[in-house]
Amino acid sequence: MNTSSVRSATLAAALFFLLAGCGKPEAVVRVGFVGPLTGDQAAHGLDMLRGVQMALENVKSQGEILPGYRVELSVLDDQRSPSQAVSAAKRLASDPTVVAVVGHLNSSCTKPASVIYNEARMLHVNPVSSNPEISRQGFDNFYRVCPTDDLQGPAGARFAVEKLGAKKIFVIDDMTTYGRGLANEFMKKAKTLNVQLLGHEGIAQGEKDFTPLLTKVKSLGADLIYFAGMFPEAALLIKQRRELNVPASFLGGDGLYEPTLIQLATPQAAEGIYLTTLGADIHQVPKAKQFVESFEQRYHHMGSYSSYAYEATRLALEAIHRAGRPERTAVLLAMKGIKEYPGILGVHTFDEKGDTTLRTIGIFTVRDGKFQFLEAFEGKS
Amino acid sequence: MSSSELFLQQVINGLTIGSVYALIALGYTMVYGIMQLINFAHGEVFMVGAYLGLSVILAAGLQAPAAGSLAWFLFLIAVAAAGCAVLGLIIERVAYRPLRRAPKLSLLITAIGVSFFLQNAVMIGYGAQDRYLPSLLPAVTWGKGAVTVTPLQLMIFVVAFLLMVLLHRIVYATGFGRAMRASAQDPLAARLMGISVDKVTALTFALGSALAGVGGVLFGSHYSTVNFHDGYLTGLKAFTAAVLGGIGNIPGAMVGGLLLGLIEGLSAGYVSTQWKNVIAFAVLVLVLLFRPRGLLGERVAERA
Amino acid sequence: MTRKLLILLLVFLPFFDPNAYRVDVLATAALYALLALGLNIIVGFAGLLHLGYAAFFAVGAYTYALLNLNLGCPFWVGLPVSAAAAGAAGFLLGLPVMRVRGDYLAIVTLGFGEIVRIVVTNLEEWTGGPNGLLGIGHPVFFSYNFGVDSKPYYGLLLVLAAVVAWACSRLARSRIGLAWVAIREDELAAECSGIDVARFKLLALGLGGGIAGLAGCVFAAKQGTVTPDSFDFILSVMVLAMVILGGLGSVTGVILGAAVLSIAPELLRSFAIYRMLIFGIVMILLIRFRPQGLWGTAQIRKEMKGRHVSA
Numbered sequence: 001m002n003t004s005s006v007r008s009a010t011l012a013a014a015l016f017f018l019l020a021g022c023g024k025p026e027a028v029v030r031v032g033f034v035g036p037l038t039g040d041q042a043a044h045g046l047d048m049l050r051g052v053q054m055a056l057e058n059v060k061s062q063g064e065i066l067p068g069y070r071v072e073l074s075v076l077d078d079q080r081s082p083s084q085a086v087s088a089a090k091r092l093a094s095d096p097t098v099v100a101v102v103g104h105l106n107s108s109c110t111k112p113a114s115v116i117y118n119e120a121r122m123l124h125v126n127p128v129s130s131n132p133e134i135s136r137q138g139f140d141n142f143y144r145v146c147p148t149d150d151l152q153g154p155a156g157a158r159f160a161v162e163k164l165g166a167k168k169i170f171v172i173d174d175m176t177t178y179g180r181g182l183a184n185e186f187m188k189k190a191k192t193l194n195v196q197l198l199g200h201e202g203i204a205q206g207e208k209d210f211t212p213l214l215t216k217v218k219s220l221g222a223d224l225i226y227f228a229g230m231f232p233e234a235a236l237l238i239k240q241r242r243e244l245n246v247p248a249s250f251l252g253g254d255g256l257y258e259p260t261l262i263q264l265a266t267p268q269a270a271e272g273i274y275l276t277t278l279g280a281d282i283h284q285v286p287k288a289k290q291f292v293e294s295f296e297q298r299y300h301h302m303g304s305y306s307s308y309a310y311e312a313t314r315l316a317l318e319a320i321h322r323a324g325r326p327e328r329t330a331v332l333l334a335m336k337g338i339k340e341y342p343g344i345l346g347v348h349t350f351d352e353k354g355d356t357t358l359r360t361i362g363i364f365t366v367r368d369g370k371f372q373f374l375e376a377f378e379g380k381s
Numbered sequence: 382m383s384s385s386e387l388f389l390q391q392v393i394n395g396l397t398i399g400s401v402y403a404l405i406a407l408g409y410t411m412v413y414g415i416m417q418l419i420n421f422a423h424g425e426v427f428m429v430g431a432y433l434g435l436s437v438i439l440a441a442g443l444q445a446p447a448a449g450s451l452a453w454f455l456f457l458i459a460v461a462a463a464g465c466a467v468l469g470l471i472i473e474r475v476a477y478r479p480l481r482r483a484p485k486l487s488l489l490i491t492a493i494g495v496s497f498f499l500q501n502a503v504m505i506g507y508g509a510q511d512r513y514l515p516s517l518l519p520a521v522t523w524g525k526g527a528v529t530v531t532p533l534q535l536m537i538f539v540v541a542f543l544l545m546v547l548l549h550r551i552v553y554a555t556g557f558g559r560a561m562r563a564s565a566q567d568p569l570a571a572r573l574m575g576i577s578v579d580k581v582t583a584l585t586f587a588l589g590s591a592l593a594g595v596g597g598v599l600f601g602s603h604y605s606t607v608n609f610h611d612g613y614l615t616g617l618k619a620f621t622a623a624v625l626g627g628i629g630n631i632p633g634a635m636v637g638g639l640l641l642g643l644i645e646g647l648s649a650g651y652v653s654t655q656w657k658n659v660i661a662f663a664v665l666v667l668v669l670l671f672r673p674r675g676l677l678g679e680r681v682a683e684r685a
Numbered sequence: 686m687t688r689k690l691l692i693l694l695l696v697f698l699p700f701f702d703p704n705a706y707r708v709d710v711l712a713t714a715a716l717y718a719l720l721a722l723g724l725n726i727i728v729g730f731a732g733l734l735h736l737g738y739a740a741f742f743a744v745g746a747y748t749y750a751l752l753n754l755n756l757g758c759p760f761w762v763g764l765p766v767s768a769a770a771a772g773a774a775g776f777l778l779g780l781p782v783m784r785v786r787g788d789y790l791a792i793v794t795l796g797f798g799e800i801v802r803i804v805v806t807n808l809e810e811w812t813g814g815p816n817g818l819l820g821i822g823h824p825v826f827f828s829y830n831f832g833v834d835s836k837p838y839y840g841l842l843l844v845l846a847a848v849v850a851w852a853c854s855r856l857a858r859s860r861i862g863l864a865w866v867a868i869r870e871d872e873l874a875a876e877c878s879g880i881d882v883a884r885f886k887l888l889a890l891g892l893g894g895g896i897a898g899l900a901g902c903v904f905a906a907k908q909g910t911v912t913p914d915s916f917d918f919i920l921s922v923m924v925l926a927m928v929i930l931g932g933l934g935s936v937t938g939v940i941l942g943a944a945v946l947s948i949a950p951e952l953l954r955s956f957a958i959y960r961m962l963i964f965g966i967v968m969i970l971l972i973r974f975r976p977q978g979l980w981g982t983a984q985i986r987k988e989m990k991g992r993h994v995s996a
Contacts, residue, residue, distance in 0.1 A: 094705030497965030
């Protein structure tokens with residue numbers, strides 16, 4: 001043993017005790033929330049967080065959730081990256097005070113994280129990750145309050161063919177679980193509708209230049225571009241489509257439903273694009289009126305996914321309340337007993353996979369620089 | 382759209398992004414030439430340039446193109462260039478100069494530290510989301526048949542080319558350039574000849590950073606969105622371009638940038654968007670296997 | 686004696702720590718230590734500047750993930766196989782790039798790292814594409830399943846890191862280690878004195894790759910999931926930073942570097958959004974005052990004085 005090992009030991013000791021400073025047990029029970037709070041999709045993540053916070057406040061104001069325990073949020077950031085999502089999930093799973101989790105935004109994050117929550121036997125209520133595969137993993141702890149992409153994709157395909165009269169479609173996705181899954185569901189339906197699928201290509205999130213791809217789409221003579229992905233990439237595609245004079249119309253999924261899209265793409269280029277959304281326009285759902293009003297009063301605009309995060313959080317809190325004990329298994333058991341839950345989006349019943357039976361898909365367009373609701377599809381799987 | 386029109390359009394697409402790479406690669410190459418330092422923070426300086434442009438636009442309340450837009454646009458570029466030059470001076474002073482005598486690789490750590498710092502400073506100041514950067518040039522598209530080009534695309538190309546020529550003139554036809562080359566070749570001898578190597582290095586840094594700032598504004602305006610992450614990927618590509626052309630060589634940076642842009646554009650257009658980066662990196666590796674110092678890099682004897 | 690006890694205490698204390706998050710941070714630090722030890726062989730010992738080290742880590746992780754998911758291969762079989770696969774990747778990368786030196790080697794390895802990451806992303810049918818592979822089996826030791834708890838992984842990684850560290854310090858003093866020093870310091874002179882430069886460079890890449898493969902296998906088993914975004918360029922750069930900050934070529938140093946750079950961001954969590962900003966400043970300051978690395982040896986200091994390590 002020499003002096004250098006002493007030095008390293010002292011340093012290690014210092015590091016360890018610095019780490020040891022955090023966290024001691026109290027009478028708290030926590031609900032985890034994970035979503036992209038930084039990064040290019042932070043807009044969606046923060047909208048969701050607001051919904052989660054508002055749900056906790058509202059439920060708290062109606063009386064004690066779990067007698068003797070303070071209910072808190074444990075908020076983590078996944079930066080829309082699957083590996084960060086897994087790390088965050090492991091952190092929640094290893095904290096025994098966390099009995100339920102609401103999250104994530106992206107299907108590519110929700111899916112790997114759901115494996116961890118399932119191993120930890122923790123109630124997992126998902127707001128908006130619409131990839132159908134997630135609920136097909138056979139996890140009894142997984143619940144989802146939004147319609148899935150095996151409804152959204154076909155609704156988009158029907159709208160494209162029946163209403164827009166598309167004949168030659170080029171499909172682009174962002175290679176995420178969500179994007180690729182949605183694109184596949186869209187194409188599956190489109191093939192049955194007698195249209196020509198000219199091609200299908202993936203782009204990477206964070207890239208900026210899609211002109212070569214759009215030029216190719218133009219040369220193929222497509223009359224519709226279907227994009228399954230999120231708004232930052234969609235905005236660039238829409239703008240570059242205009243700069244290259246690509247005549248094809250543009251249809252996307254719910255990942256585009258964010259007002260920033262129109263600003264980033266410029267209102268001129270975004271004019272007349274179409275998108276499908278999960279659920280109808282929240283402003284037209286009668287039960288959601290009070291929520292929408294108080295939310296808009298506080299934050300000045302309605303987030304695309306805030307209502308789903310709100311709904312998911314209320315469900316999780318209801319399960320905790322019914323469980324009456326701060327234990328994961330009890331909460332999970334209580335959740336199984338929830339039937340015909342009257343939420344703001346409608347009355348939720350969950351099928352054997354944990355998916356809600358509410359299956360409305362909305363269609364929007366952009367008119368005069370604003371999203372405008374066109375119609376609602378009642379999805380059938 | 383005929384196949385020749387298609388090809389022409391894809392070449393235009395490739396040259397546009399290639400010109401941006403070239404602009405940033407010029408800065409990489411200059412700094413490398415004098416310090417043999419891969420300045421990993423250079424991509425971040427480029428990103429800061431785009432945000433400086435955004436700041437001016439926000440401060441002046443500029444919107445869509447109007448009368449005098451071109452003047453504003455040139456002003457934007459000037460502000461970004463000047464701001465980034467100052468930033469470059471600060472980085473050199475704070476992060477690199479104190480380590481002049483330290484092992485070369487320790488500079489890599491400060492470069493990463495500076496990268497983290499700049500990225501996060503911008504994220505804190507402007508938010509993590511993509512920000513809209515309105516283009517001040519008219520949003521028209523000039524087209525002959527099916528082929529289109531925007532004024533901004535043309536401008537990016539012309540600016541990149543002019544700056545390369547200017548830089549080449551500075552390095553090979555001015556006293557400062559001579560001092561630069563001398564410092565690069567043998568700092569000790571240069572010092573003995575009365576050249577202030579410190580000053581030359583700092584100025585080189587400032588010049589390289591100014592170019593990155595120009596690139597940032599052009600890039601941001603062209604795509605109309607900026608994000609604090611932009612410096613990372615584009616910086617990496619520009620670095621690749623500089624090496625492809627032969628790092629330390631000014632026309633090489635231009636050639637490397639344009640070539641990389643073309644390879645990317647054509648492989649995305651004719652092969653697959655998903656594979657374009659694999660093709661680009663594979664070409665780079667192949668070029669280096671056959672020309673270990675890049676396309677225009679001079680052959681140097683063992684242990685240069 | 687008390688010092689030995691102190692070290693033992695520090696190493697074993699986490700096993701009794703009720704805070705799972707803290708243990709997970711330490712397990713991650715041990716994982717990084719393993720990676721840094723491996724990269725140290727390539728950059729610190731043999732002087733090859735490598736910017737694509739994450740690719741070897743990825744090869745290890747995906748090898749185990751695919752073997753486990755498709756063939757039900759147990760972890761303990763997957764561990765050596767992953768190491769061998771990543772080692773082979775290092776060797777294969779080495780064959781064509783022998784001609785390339787210094788910063789050009791850096792960019793070729795960077796390109797290699799990006800190519801591996803994108804290919805893994807694009808070969809969806811095998812790798813699950815950007816969504817990665819899920820449900821990878823955890824290690825089972827006799828009848829004890831490691832599960833999601835970080836403690837057993839911490840233990841396993843400690844053992845692996847200790848063995849690798851011991852092997853590295855033996856290696857550094859062996860004929861092979863001396864040959865690497867000779868190559869690092871002056872390749873031409875080494876070649877002239879009869880050292881088979883290519884063979885020793887390949888050996889360094891193979892060994893370094895193999896260690897990353899070990900780490901990758903444990904990582905895949907620990908996370909239960911592998912996704913390509915875990916293996917990006919940032920990871921390669923961070924591991925390199927650990928090696929340089931700790932002290933190139935010093936075994937104790939790179940372990941220390943790994944501990945500091947992996948634990949510091951966690952300690953800074955209370956600074957919220959200022960976290961990485963402060964981390965950047967910390968990195969600049971650390972190297973500013975210890976340019977030879979936290980644990981730079983006197984030999985390294987002398988060797989590296991004003992000279993390019995990768996020339």
